[in-house]
Amino acid sequence: MFYREAGQFKTTYGSDEAIFPIVQDRWFVIAAIAFAVLVVPLFAGQYLYTEVLIPVLILSLAAIGLNILTGYCGQLSLGTGGFMAVGAYAAYNLALRVPEVNLILVFLFGGLMSMLVGILFGVPSLRIKGFYLAVATLASQFFLEWAFARIKWFTNYAPSGSVAVGPIELFGIPINSPERKYLFVFILVAVLALTAKNLVRSRVGRMWMAMRDMDIAAEIIGIRPLHAKLSAFAVSSFYVGVAGALWGFFRLGSWEPLAFDVNRSFQILFMVIIGGLSSILGSFLGAAFIVLVPIFLNQLPGWLGVGLSTATISHLEFMIFGAMIVFFLIVEPRGLARLWAIAKEKLRLWPFPY
Amino acid sequence: MRAPAGSTVAAGEVLLSVENVSLSFGGVKAIQDVSFDIRKSEVRAIIGPNGAGKTSMLNVVNGFYQPQHGRITFKGTTRTNMRPYDAAHGGIARTFQNVALFRGMSALDNIMAGRTLKMHRNFFWQILRIGPALAEEDEHRHRVEEIIDFLEIQAIRKVPVGRLPYGLQKRVELGRALAMEPDLLLLDEPMAGMNLEEKEDMSRFIVDVNEQYGTTIALIEHDMGVVMDLSDRVVVLDHGAKIADATPDDVKRDQNVIDAYLGVAH
Numbered sequence: 001m002f003y004r005e006a007g008q009f010k011t012t013y014g015s016d017e018a019i020f021p022i023v024q025d026r027w028f029v030i031a032a033i034a035f036a037v038l039v040v041p042l043f044a045g046q047y048l049y050t051e052v053l054i055p056v057l058i059l060s061l062a063a064i065g066l067n068i069l070t071g072y073c074g075q076l077s078l079g080t081g082g083f084m085a086v087g088a089y090a091a092y093n094l095a096l097r098v099p100e101v102n103l104i105l106v107f108l109f110g111g112l113m114s115m116l117v118g119i120l121f122g123v124p125s126l127r128i129k130g131f132y133l134a135v136a137t138l139a140s141q142f143f144l145e146w147a148f149a150r151i152k153w154f155t156n157y158a159p160s161g162s163v164a165v166g167p168i169e170l171f172g173i174p175i176n177s178p179e180r181k182y183l184f185v186f187i188l189v190a191v192l193a194l195t196a197k198n199l200v201r202s203r204v205g206r207m208w209m210a211m212r213d214m215d216i217a218a219e220i221i222g223i224r225p226l227h228a229k230l231s232a233f234a235v236s237s238f239y240v241g242v243a244g245a246l247w248g249f250f251r252l253g254s255w256e257p258l259a260f261d262v263n264r265s266f267q268i269l270f271m272v273i274i275g276g277l278s279s280i281l282g283s284f285l286g287a288a289f290i291v292l293v294p295i296f297l298n299q300l301p302g303w304l305g306v307g308l309s310t311a312t313i314s315h316l317e318f319m320i321f322g323a324m325i326v327f328f329l330i331v332e333p334r335g336l337a338r339l340w341a342i343a344k345e346k347l348r349l350w351p352f353p354y
Numbered sequence: 355m356r357a358p359a360g361s362t363v364a365a366g367e368v369l370l371s372v373e374n375v376s377l378s379f380g381g382v383k384a385i386q387d388v389s390f391d392i393r394k395s396e397v398r399a400i401i402g403p404n405g406a407g408k409t410s411m412l413n414v415v416n417g418f419y420q421p422q423h424g425r426i427t428f429k430g431t432t433r434t435n436m437r438p439y440d441a442a443h444g445g446i447a448r449t450f451q452n453v454a455l456f457r458g459m460s461a462l463d464n465i466m467a468g469r470t471l472k473m474h475r476n477f478f479w480q481i482l483r484i485g486p487a488l489a490e491e492d493e494h495r496h497r498v499e500e501i502i503d504f505l506e507i508q509a510i511r512k513v514p515v516g517r518l519p520y521g522l523q524k525r526v527e528l529g530r531a532l533a534m535e536p537d538l539l540l541l542d543e544p545m546a547g548m549n550l551e552e553k554e555d556m557s558r559f560i561v562d563v564n565e566q567y568g569t570t571i572a573l574i575e576h577d578m579g580v581v582m583d584l585s586d587r588v589v590v591l592d593h594g595a596k597i598a599d600a601t602p603d604d605v606k607r608d609q610n611v612i613d614a615y616l617g618v619a620h
Contacts (some may be wrong), residue, residue: 013495014488195481202480202491206459206467213456220416221534222442222471231477278458 005348019197036186041179049178050251056284056291057182057189058246063271063283064196065239070269071277072200073232074212075125079137081264082144083237084244085257086114089154091245092163096156103170107188107245114241115234117144122233126226141262148257164254181250188246192239197280199235208232209278240268274328276335285336294321363429363537365395369570370415370538375424377410384410385421386594392538397564397571399585399602401578403614406591408574409451412540415572416441416448429537442471447536451543451574453523457516461526464515465501468533469494501529505559521552528559532569539563541573545580553580560584582606590614 008023010016020026044053066080091110094101101109121140125133148154155163168175175184199205210218211228219225248255267290275286297317301308308316332339363369371391377384385407392398400408413419415426417438425432428444447468456464473494479487502511505525510518515526524544531539544560545553557580563569575581581588582602590598590605592614598605605611 013492013499017491017495198481198483199477202483202487203470203473203475204477204480206463207470209459209463210456210467210470213458214454216418216438217450217454217456218467219438220442220448221468221530222439223467224439 017201019201033190037183041183044179044182046178049182052292052295053182054178054185054251056288057185058243058251059268059271059291060284060287061189061192061246062240062243062268063275063287064193064280065236065241065243066268067272067275067278067280067283068196068200068208068239069232069236070272071279071282072205072212073208073229073236075122075229075232076130076134077137077236078134078262078265078269079121079140079144080240080268081260081262082141083114083118083240084247084264085144085148085260086117086237087111087241087244088248088255088260089148089163090114090241092165092248093154093156095165099166103168103175104188107242107249110245111238111242114244115238118233118237118240119230122230122237125229125233138262138265141265145257145261148260160256162254162256165249168249185246185250188242192242193280193284196235196239200278200280204231212278270325274325274335276337279335279337281340282335282337285340289336293324297321363394365568367394368392368427369394369429370572371427372411372415373425373427375411375414375421375426377407377414377419377421383594385414385591387423388591388594388596389424390589390596390599392570392572393587394570395564395568396586397560397573397584399573399575399581399588400591401575401581401588401605402591405593406614407594408591409542410594411591412448412542412572412574415538416446416540442534445534445537446540447531447534447538448540449524449527449531449542449544451546453520453527455515455523455527455530458514460512461507461515461518461522461529462498462502462511464526465498465529465533466494468530469498471534498529498533501532504532504562505529506555521548521555524548524552524556525559528556532563537570539569539571541571541575543574543576545575545577553577557584 005022005024008021010021015021020029040053062080062084065083066077069075069077087110090113091106094109095106117140121137124136128136149161155161170184173180175181200208207218207223207228208231210221210223211225211232215225218228244260248259252259271286271290272283273286274289275284276282294317297320298313301313301316328336332342368391371389373389375388376386388407388411400411402408410419414421417436417440420435425434428446431444433440456467459467473490475487475490479485483491502508505528507522507525507529510522510526515523518526528541528544531541541560545556548556560571560573561584564571573581573585585602588598588600588602588605589596590608590611592610597610597614598608600608
């Protein structure tokens with residue numbers, strides 16, 4: 001009823017191409033950001049930060065990365081976990097060996113290293129497509145896992161094979177409380193999400209989507225497959241690498257290669273599929289779904305006062321979660337982002353029939 | 355839209371010449387020793403019965419197929435091997451017999467994608483999307499809107515092309531090719547599967563493109579009425595070989611052409 005765009009006229013191409021062309025949407029987003037930055041710290045506790053907010057944000061970033069590659073450029077990848085590991089270990093090694101480097105540069109370095117590795121493993125995509133490419137990227141996942149477990153230099157010769165990050169600080173401010181970690185992650189993820197949105201709605205994004213939809217036609221309008229595919233691998237791996245570094249530094253603190261195994265790759269892929277392919281918003285929705293629903297299912301028996309053993313609860317959690325994924329994919333194969341778009345479309349008219 | 359810039363060939367001179375081109379796939383000879391030329395600003399039709407090698411010929415011209423023999427000279431430059439990217443870069447655009455649009459993108463984005471080669475701002479400007487990058491996007495959007503007006507598809511600019519009816523898809527595809535501001539436009543059966551009204555619209559667009567912007571057009575089409583009305587000169591292929599090359603009126607009277615289409619009594 002209040003969601004009307006009547007009277008909002010677009011007079012420039014810029015306003016027609018805005019991310020949120022409708023005024024109400026813009027206010028909603030500003031309010032949401034203000035809420036996240038100003039209001040959340042007032043009531044959030046340790047659990048909410050470390051188990052809910054920080055994981056959702058970081059995994060959203062990884063999902064954005066994979067979405068660029070799989071959703072926008074159509075190249076299926078199962079190597080996300082491996083690329084996250086590259087980011088995490090690269091950031092760890094830079095912070096360890098050159099301690100005076102600024103924290104932001106540490107994360108950028110993680111992203112850049114992951115980008116280089118991503119380009120390298122993206123080369124096969126020039127010759128193979130679809131499932132075959134997925135298998136090739138799976139090989140990169142296993143190779144990278146192996147490399148971080150066996151090449152001792154990466155883990156600074158730690159006997160246990162696990163690495164731990166020291167105290168983290170940014171411009172002299174220690175980032176030690178969950179609240180500060182959350183704010184840092186929030187700002188970084190927000191900025192990177194905005195840049196991703198800018199990329200996918202500009203020339204580069206159209207190039208990727210053209211490659212995804214019809215590679216032959218893309219070539220005749222002057223898009224080089226090499227350029228389009230490798231740039232998608234590069235940007236995607238950069239995002240995934242930064243997410244990996246954030247995951248290591250702010251979620252785990254200390255980790256071993258197992259933290260970035262193939263299950264992580266699948267988890268991110270499910271986020272992208274459930275959230276909605278080729279949608280930045282969908283990456284957030286998918287990550288929230290995958291992280292929050294198990295927590296919710298886990299807590300639900302307790303809230304209802306049903307006495308179930310922990311084992312039963314965790315079995316039920318898996319079953320219900322699996323069923324929900326199947327249900328969602330049947331109802332809307334294009335993901336939560338599509339459901340959201342449909343809801344907004346309906347809301348424009350509600351409560352009138354047309 | 356404006357006339358293509360940087361083209362050094364004057365109207366009426368040879369823009370593209372195909373000399374003794376032969377193409378075979380294993381034992382199948384798709385094109386045998388075919389030569390013809392296309393002059394600047396003309397509408398050149400390529401006709402022939404099914405399987406005559408018309409589409410193969412276009413694929414050779416725009417770099418999909420590499421002919422085993424022969425030379426192709428475009429704007430004074432001769433090349434034997436090239437990729438579709440080089441053709442696009444040189445100013446050759448085309449549409450496909452089966453619509454080859456980017457189905458997940460809107461009509462607007464499809465046509466905008468046609469301007470990829472004209473846009474030069476790098477990655478980092480696009481990430482920021484301020485100043486020059488924004489100005490560039492606006493400038494190209496402006497050009498694309500002119501094409502949208504020209505093709506009368508304003509109402510569908512934001513619709514994903516997968517949802518559009520076939521006739522409109524063909525029109526969007528023409529728009530994408532026009533967005534490249536090509537020197538040579540290759541149209542592969544632009545009217546296949548259309549009803550009379552859609553054919554008339556499409557014919558009008560082709561004539562307008564040719565007359566207003568001086569774009570050279572190579573046209574494959576089965577509708578003889580359309581071919582005879584639109585084209586300046588006609589090449590006729592049959593079983594991969596050229597059997598006639600003349601004005602529409604002469605082609606109509608050519609005995610070889612009549613035989614190829616209607617068959618010969620044995």
